[in-house]
Amino acid sequence: MPDKPVTAAAAPAPRRRPTAPPRSFLWTRRICLTLLAAFTALPLYVMITSSLKPLVDVQAAFRWIPSRLTLSPYVDIWSTVPLAHYFENSAIVASSSTAISVVVAIFAAYAVSRYRFFGRQAFKVAVLSTQMFPGILFLLPLFLIFVNIGNATGIELSTTRLGLIVTYLTFTLPFSVWLLVGYLDSIPRELDEAAAVDGSGPISTLLRIVVPAARPGIITVAVYTFMTAWGEVLFASVMTNDASRTLAVGLRDYASENDVYWNQIMAASLVVSVPVVVGFLLLQRYLVAGLTAGSVK
Amino acid sequence: MALAAETDRPPSPPPPTRAGRSRLTWSRTRRKALPYVLLLPAVCFELLVHIVPMLVGIWISFKQLTVFFIRNWSTAPNIGLGNYRFALNFHEAVGQSLLHSFYVTLGFTVLVVALSWLLGTGAAVLMQNPFRGRGALRTYFLVPYALPAYTATITWEFMFQRDHGAVNQIIVRDLHLTSHLPFWLIGGNSFAALVITAVWRTWPFAFLVVTAGMQSIPTDLYEAAAVDGAGVWQCIRKITLPSLRPVNQVLVLVLFLWNFNDFSTPFVLFGNVAPTQANLLSLQIYDTSFQTWNFGTGSAMSVLLLLFLLVVTAVYLLITNRGRRGADA
Numbered sequence: 001m002p003d004k005p006v007t008a009a010a011a012p013a014p015r016r017r018p019t020a021p022p023r024s025f026l027w028t029r030r031i032c033l034t035l036l037a038a039f040t041a042l043p044l045y046v047m048i049t050s051s052l053k054p055l056v057d058v059q060a061a062f063r064w065i066p067s068r069l070t071l072s073p074y075v076d077i078w079s080t081v082p083l084a085h086y087f088e089n090s091a092i093v094a095s096s097s098t099a100i101s102v103v104v105a106i107f108a109a110y111a112v113s114r115y116r117f118f119g120r121q122a123f124k125v126a127v128l129s130t131q132m133f134p135g136i137l138f139l140l141p142l143f144l145i146f147v148n149i150g151n152a153t154g155i156e157l158s159t160t161r162l163g164l165i166v167t168y169l170t171f172t173l174p175f176s177v178w179l180l181v182g183y184l185d186s187i188p189r190e191l192d193e194a195a196a197v198d199g200s201g202p203i204s205t206l207l208r209i210v211v212p213a214a215r216p217g218i219i220t221v222a223v224y225t226f227m228t229a230w231g232e233v234l235f236a237s238v239m240t241n242d243a244s245r246t247l248a249v250g251l252r253d254y255a256s257e258n259d260v261y262w263n264q265i266m267a268a269s270l271v272v273s274v275p276v277v278v279g280f281l282l283l284q285r286y287l288v289a290g291l292t293a294g295s296v297k
Numbered sequence: 298m299a300l301a302a303e304t305d306r307p308p309s310p311p312p313p314t315r316a317g318r319s320r321l322t323w324s325r326t327r328r329k330a331l332p333y334v335l336l337l338p339a340v341c342f343e344l345l346v347h348i349v350p351m352l353v354g355i356w357i358s359f360k361q362l363t364v365f366f367i368r369n370w371s372t373a374p375n376i377g378l379g380n381y382r383f384a385l386n387f388h389e390a391v392g393q394s395l396l397h398s399f400y401v402t403l404g405f406t407v408l409v410v411a412l413s414w415l416l417g418t419g420a421a422v423l424m425q426n427p428f429r430g431r432g433a434l435r436t437y438f439l440v441p442y443a444l445p446a447y448t449a450t451i452t453w454e455f456m457f458q459r460d461h462g463a464v465n466q467i468i469v470r471d472l473h474l475t476s477h478l479p480f481w482l483i484g485g486n487s488f489a490a491l492v493i494t495a496v497w498r499t500w501p502f503a504f505l506v507v508t509a510g511m512q513s514i515p516t517d518l519y520e521a522a523a524v525d526g527a528g529v530w531q532c533i534r535k536i537t538l539p540s541l542r543p544v545n546q547v548l549v550l551v552l553f554l555w556n557f558n559d560f561s562t563p564f565v566l567f568g569n570v571a572p573t574q575a576n577l578l579s580l581q582i583y584d585t586s587f588q589t590w591n592f593g594t595g596s597a598m599s600v601l602l603l604l605f606l607l608v609v610t611a612v613y614l615l616i617t618n619r620g621r622r623g624a625d626a
Contacts, residue, residue, distance in 0.1 A: 021529060025529045029423045040437065040440065043497065050455065062466040064466075111335035117329070117332040134602055134606070136602070138350045140592055141351070142346070144353065147368070148370070170346045233561035233565060234579070248445070248446075273448045277444060288509065
């Protein structure tokens with residue numbers, strides 16, 4: 001979208017853009033952006049080309065142009081380590097914590113956005129501040145609490161997907177609340193008021209009017225939360241065992257004592273990244289709007 | 298109230314008398330209670346995953362919680378401030394490495410925030426005026442941000458391999474900058490490797506936020522400046538940067554907190570034990586807790602980290618708010 005030239009009524013604006021940038025600026029722009037693009041491309045290029053190389057080639061000096069290409073890493077990744085199982089674990093943990101936090105956050109965000117009540121500011125501050133706390137602060141106590149719960153009730157949480165889902169709420173929940181408050185604030189109140197005049201109660205107004213109106217925002221928050229959970233490393237490295245291991249930790253398994261299957265690691269990294277990158281790029285416009293609304297405000 | 302509840306029962310046409318008024322108060326109470334009901338699930342979960350763990354964390358930071366007590370940690374002996382003294386005793390090994398990783402983390406954070414901000418703002422300014430392919434380039438620059446943290450970092454780990462990595466290929470074999478193959482993941486270079494990896498993942502976020510912030514700068518400001526004969530550089534200095542100030546204040550704080558707490562970059566890049574030159578605080582606390590099984594000291598370190606971040610954030614907000622107020626006046 002080209003910027004609309006703002007034309008003052010008096011001046012007929014003979015040139016479309018009065019600030020034609022000087023040549024030196026154009027060259028600076030060209031060079032800087034090319035360098036940045038190359039910096040961005042470097043790991044992506046390495047990831048893609050290496051994932052198509054046979055093992056002997058990734059164990060030799062790096063080559064920019066692969067001498068031969070093979071798809072076998074993409075076949076082997078599934079049998080070298082139980083990648084499908086890790087995939088399943090990641091998908092279940094990330095989508096469950098996303099679902100829980102988004103549903104819980106919708107109600108909370110509605111309250112914060114539409115009502116003035118005692119404790120509102122305190123709640124907002126609490127949500128915002130827990131977002132900045134280091135994850136490691138919650139990791140230890142949660143681990144110990146889970147061990148205790150396991151001892152007392154026999155429900156194992158410290159190494160299971162259920163436990164991981166709960167720990168992921170430490171970052172998915174405040175994040176969802178924060179972003180959704182921003183979204184609901186942007187939905188005109190007149191919609192709610194019209195519904196209230198029609199005799200709709202607050203809950204049914206929320207479910208029938210506000211939630212549908214906020215659907216793009218809710219989807220955005222869900223996708224973004226899912227992405228964050230999909231990429232989480234800290235909790236996953238402590239709170240999982242062989243059965244509950246997620247992708248974040250599972251990719252390490254391609255390194256054995258003798259060999260590091262770099263070609264397979266790169267292939268698996270690509271397979272793992274594609275769903276979230278595609279999701280991000282498809283929803284990019286909304287994601288960016290939501291994210292910046294939350295952080296710029 | 299009880300009366301109101303009773304009279305509320307018949308749902309038939311609202312009587313216009315006293316009962317009607319109490320029905321009104323009842324519905325008013327209900328309306329007052331409603332936000333709390335809506336918040337209830339969120340507050341319950343907050344208690345479960347934030348408040349209780351935080352209190353437990355503070356509590357165990359006063360306990361001698363080692364591997365012997367892990368099964369039954371509530372019975373661990375009380376040692377008062379012992380863990381804090383242990384962590385902050387800079388003459389002993391643990392305190393020394395904590396102090397060291399504090400400096401490393403500080404240096405890492407300052408570098409990553411500064412570089413990411415520079416790259417992000419630079420790119421955003423250069424891409425402010427439309428040109429062919431701008432939209433595609435913007436999307437492309439966001440890819441590092443969209444990638445899961447560990448896949449991006451593991452790719453950098455591969456690139457930093459001494460014998461078959463792309464980095465040594467570039468600087469040794471392609472550009473002939475040195476004759477021997479340097480190590481990147483052990484020794485002094487590991488700090489550089491850590492910073493590069495983090496900047497690669499972080500700068501797109503700065504770019505994103507600054508780009509969004511620039512969209513709210515009215516274009517007539519630039520046109521007026523152009524009429525006055527201002528150059529590109531003057532426009533950036535006199536219009537763009539001052540207009541971005543509120544955005545930058547939030548951005549820098551967020552980047553600082555993220556990077557100061559960063560765990561996944563060093564953990565994926567180096568594994569459980571990072572080289573001392575690149576041992577960030579989160580990893581140090583992780584080691585103390587889960588490698589040497591000293592949970593009490595680990596908790597004390599986490600509490601200290603939190604206190605430090607709170608103080609920094611408070612001071613930062615105070616300074617920037619005063620600056621903003623001063624600018625407004």
